Amino acid sequence: MQLIETAPHEFAAHFLFDQHGLAPFFACDRRIKDGGGSQEAEFDFDGEKWVSRLSYRDSGPEHPGTRLPSGTEFRLEEMREFDLHVESAEDPVGQRSFHVHLAPRWQGMRSESGHEISISADIDEAVNLHVQGSNIEFDQYLPLLRRAVLAVGIESMYFEDPHGFSTILDAERYVRVHEEASGPVHARDGPIAQLGHLLEHDRTGRRKLVQFDSDEHGRDRPGYYHTATLGPRRVAEAFPTHDLPKEVKHYYAKESVSLSGSLSHPKVGVSYQKSFWREQLSASEDDIEQLNRELEETLLSVLAEAGLPIRQGGGTYVEGEYFQLGESDRDRNLVELDFTRIKHRQESVVIKHIADGLAPTAWESLEVLVTDGGEVSPKDIADETGRHPGSVRRALKRIPELVEREYGKVALRSDYIADLVYDAVKEAREATQRAAEVGAKAIEASRRGLDTSTSAFIAWAAKHDIDVTDRESTELQLDFGVVDDIRRKLREGFKLWKAADMPEARYRIAKVRFEKKVTSDLRSVDSDETKSFATTAWHYLD
Known part of the structure; x- marks a missing residue:
């Protein structure tokens, strides 16, 4: 399906290369010395002119002496690490660029303070490249890197095959939407708010739903910064074929109130959130393709749910330096965000447990969960209800669809379930009160004959x-x-x-x-x- 082209924004990764040991590190040192402290060169890549600048910085690792633990000679008198800055020479704004921090790695490596630096057990010697850039397609960073190092006199073959421990840290794709058209995205019944309320609870970690409608100076700006962050399990509820944790966001540039042109309009974007899972994305072609596919499908689905066109849509989208209107040649699926289905599933879970009847301990536990605003443990519930902690744990195990138990903490599975349970608990309290009144009035009636x-x-x-x-x-x-x-x-x-x-x-x-x-x-x-x-x-x- 040919859908609107999205634009790459931020990107960050650790690219690890070990096939040539420390040869790339020593090569950078030679070129710096040859250039009197730096090297600079221009090169062409895919019809565009780029500039590459190599420099150095004082190093954090401890000097290993004349020989590494592996036996490799280390002839450098001082420890250095290296910086490579690569930017488009044809970019008038200067934000189509990336920066590389190149550092050595070897077994037994120590920091200047004497602490050992953890290195993967299958690596003897390697170089680690921390890459951070923007407005470049994710699959172009490595080809650009190879051309950039070659331009300053370093063999590109050193950076052909990233180690499996290479890790993507951050990535975002976005579209820029006209401010008069973006309201449905950040509305309180829009897709960002619904994703946050239906699919996340508010007890572990930081809040997953953020809604700021004023800027840093307190000026009103509806939709200024709205985000919903979903871990892998929550992502799978909304997007059954997706695995990656993501943040969906609607946001304006800082000082957008005083800006003109495209920068005065908001972005709607989706970013990869590495910190929300224990897995990782490598630098492989397959992983980068998965990254692009999931970010784009999520973004397009959010736009469609908000009622925005997902083709070129005249008047809806605003072109800028890095976002151009056009249809993508990539094959993407539009994943329907069926919030009604999610609501009905969560409602049916609550109704099932209420209809089947809950044990008193389970009821009391739910009462604590819906009235307590912070993290709650089974022991907290036991202390508050006067029950034995073991009884509380057994009761919670019987209602796994309502509560989430992790690391000794308990929470209701979503804000929506919390609302439903709250209503049920409130109704139960009122029913108990009414039952007492029924008994009292029946006694009164019998006394009156x-x-x-x-x-x-x-x-x-x-x-x-x-x-x-x-x-x-x-x-x-x-x-x-x-x-x-x-x-x-x-x-x-x-x-x-x-x-x-x-x-x-x-x-x-x-x-x-x-x-x-x-x-x-x-x-x-x-x-x-x-x-x-x-x-x-x-x-x-x-």
Whole structure:
């Protein structure tokens, strides 16, 4: 499917090369000395002119002496590390570039403070390149690196085959959206907010949903910085074919209020979040292809969910120095973000457990989880509820779809589940209170000499929190509060009223009050709106 072309933004990686040991490191040292402290050269790459600059810095590792533990001679009098800066000579802005910090690696390496530096056990000697750049396609960094080192007199063959421990640290793809069109992306019912609320809990680590609508100077800027960060498990809920943890974001440039042109409009981007999982992406072609595919598919799906066009879309997108309108020649799938499906799945989990009945310890644990704002351990729950910690742990094991247990901490699995559980716990508390009232009123009725059928009507009203006012001088008044089906409730009460041999006419002309939730058609307002109604019972009895 030919969809809109996205642009690469930030990129960072550790590229490790060990096939030629420390030869690249020694080569950099020779070229620096030959150039009196630096080297600079121009070169062509894919029809574009680039500039490469090699320099050095004081090194952090301890000098190894005249020989490395492997036996390799080390003839350098002082320890150095090297910097390579590569930038496009045709970029007027100067942000299409990358920087490389090249450092040696060997077994038994120590820092200047004497601490051993950890090196992979299968590496004797190598060089590590920390690469950081922007506005360059991810699969072009290594080819550009090889051309850049060759331009300053270093063999490119040293950087042909990255070691498997090479690691991508950061990567982002984005589009720039017109500020008047981007609102649905960062709206409170938009895809970023829904991803954050439905797919993440708020108890471990930092908050996953960030929403800032003003800039660093406190100036209003709706959508200034909105992000939702998803770990691998949460990503799989929304994107079943994806593995990589990601951050979805809508953001403006700093000082965008005072900027003009394309920079005054926001970016919508998706970035790889290495810190959210224990796995890693290497520098292999397959891993870089996976990275590009998942970032683009996530970005395009978020745009589509927000109702934005995912082809060129005149007026929606804003071209800039690095983002150009066009259709991609890459094959990408549009993954439908089915929030309704996710909601229904989470609702069904809660309903299942509530309907099946929860043990008292599980109920008490849920009460603590929905009322406590920080991290909670089973011991915390036991202390607060007076239960044995073992009982709490067993109860939590029985509701794995509702709670997440990791490293001795417990949390509800998502904000949405938390809301559902909160409502259930609240309803349970109210039901318990109503049950006590039912018992009290039944006892009161028996003491007043009322028969069983009359007591049944009183108990029914108490159970459903219906306020009954029955004075001889006025009409019967029934206040139902919030109710979904007033017709069914009134008929249910009428049946018990007649069974108690009470005057049917009195119930028929009873004044009825009730409230009902209605759904607003406006997306920008809260859809849970409650309206009050007043009527007469007979309207619903015939």
